[in-house]
Amino acid sequence: MPYEVVSLFAIAVLNALFSYFLLEGEKNKTNILFSLVTLSVALWSVNLALFIASSDLARGLFYANNYYLAAAAIPLLFFYFSLFFPPETTKRWKWKHTLYLLPFLLLILATLANRNIILAEISLDGRHKAVVLNQGFYLVYALYFLFFVTLSYYQLGKSYLESKNILEKIQLRFIVWGTLISYLLGMTFNLFLPFLGNYRQIWLGPVFTLIMVFSIGYAVFRHHLFNVKVITAEVLTFSIWFFILIRTLISDTLQDQIVNGVLLLATTISGIFLVRSVIKEVETREKIERLAEDLSKANARLKVLDQQKSEFVSIASHQLRGPLTAIKGYASMVVEGSFGPVDVKAKEAVRRIFESSLHLAKVVEDFLNVTKIEQGGMKFEFTKVDLKKLAVDTVAELKPNIERAGVAIAIGDNGEKEYYVLADFEKLRQVIANLIDNSVKYAPKGDVKIFIDKQKESGKITLSITDNGMGIPKELENRLFEKFSRGEGVSKINTGGSGLGLYLAKEVIEAHQGKIWAHSAGEGKGSTFFVELNEYEQVKEAEQADRFAKAL
């Protein structure tokens, strides 16, 4: 087979594959129109190849008319494409657009009416064909061609100038340069040289469409032109098919042609399966990505809702605090007899009101603190705090509760002189009071031991509170410091707990770069709560050393 024919078939296949490939993306007007442009190029190439290959002059004329008509479709379709690119534009098909079809339809009719309207005469000149053009009509044909090409680039240039999208501009640059070079070279060899009497190089025209295919293909890969989902496996498979097809076409012997043909068939079938499975996989991945995106949006929405909830709790708690202070104050005054003598039964009732309001005030305080922590609004003022003194003072403060519960409490240490930690005094006091209070509540009539231990080596001071109360079930030990986590049976003993105390304690201690944890041998076997903080000197030394090392 002559090399011109092989080349033209190869170009036709390449353009046909490219046309199919473009339709893989969104099936909008621009994609369909450009796909039709490349399909026309494929038809042009095939008919030109058949024209060159045919030895029958009548058939040759038929193919020649076909390739001229296919070639005429190219600038028309490209012009329509230029009208609707970029796809995001709101341009719509109008009736006046149909008018542009008219010259093409007239050309078809003229060709059907007179088969020699373009080529007046064909004769064989050795291996090639000698062609005599119908100069008058050929000039009209050339003008038609130039008209649509000029109009297309005018449209594309206008779109380029109007576009504010950088990506669109880049895409347009690739389209304009890729197609323009192909057009200019194609028209030189297929339109102008034949007009000047040189018909030998006519086969070169379609070859130059390779420039367009590569330019557009690159823009598809790099700049998301036509929104085609490029799958490497697809491109690879098409390339293999194309390569084997060329081998088949240029095979010298029948044996080679059969072998290559079988190979082409086998790779075509396996390629289809491969591409299908890859496409399926890609679709699944995209689906997962979409789901992950939805999940992330839902998560963000949840965070907003959580924030709104915290704000609501904060506002509500603030609103509750004022009336509660009044209730506490007046109840206390009534109990103390500030408003005159009160009946014993009434006094007892008011005392209960006072105690309940105290408890409610603590719950409100807990809610407010949780909100502050969650909104990052908790402020700490770190100072030098004697942990042992703090523990002793807190025990003294809680003495009425301890005595009422009948608990024996003991405080010990490992014999060091000082137990200074760097802490926010008030917040640490609240944590320790909460822990002691819990131990007293859960070990009625029992023993509570507080021990302060300083480990000089590590620079840590640990405060432990051990009771012989109800203990902690194993399953609760890990989530004891979470919000609202309470063990079964706890509510019978501690009816007033908000379920936030240990959560708050953990947050406060962690803000001190410390640790808090609990240990229990099991239910009914008591429990120990540990608070580990950094020794004051150690923290100060570390800060100073850090500054020194960083500034050096």
Added chain:
Amino acid sequence: MNLLSLIPLTPLLYFTGGVLCGLVALSAYISYQKSHNRAIFYLSLTFLLLCLHSLALSIPGLMNIHDLRMIGGGYIVGTFFLYALLLTALKVQTSLNRGFVEKHSFVINTIVIGVGVTALWLEITDFRFPVVGAWGTIFWNTTPIATWLIGLTALFYGLFWADFFQQTGRIVRGFAAKLKMLILSIDGVVLGVAGLLVFTSHNAVLTVIGHSLFVFASLLSLLLFVFRER
């Protein structure tokens, strides 16, 4: 005969180490100007005094290796700088407010001053000419008590410094900070051993090892200013 053979080894290595220490002092001073960290200021001063100590011990020898009186005089000046640098180095540690050193700085200062004054008094009152050995190595040839006082002071203080920065390295955060503390700690060990070898040895090989360790420690100190936390 090449140029290197004309230059005595002890003054040459001492001078090299001295120049490097000067660079360390300058870098530390630049860091101090940016941060105004007192400990860095004292570190800069320490290395400046180490530089002066090295120059006092090397320049007379470089000028004339045969002028033993001048070299011996330089040694006395160098000893003064040595004890001054130990006192300044102690200020680096006290500026970092770390436990033992801060609490007992008065006692340590008194010991350093006491030993320093004794060594200097012995060197001046019992002045002896140094001895030039193989390859231009110098044996200082001072009263044995002064020799061992200076050598052991260098060793013990070096180890004390090393332990201090090794402990500090444990409490600082970040890789670069830990690495810097490690460098200072290694500096302490190397300079301590170098001091012992250089001041007490009467053996050319041991003296050269001591000088080399000193140059190595100076080079290592320059690395302090290379690493930055990202």
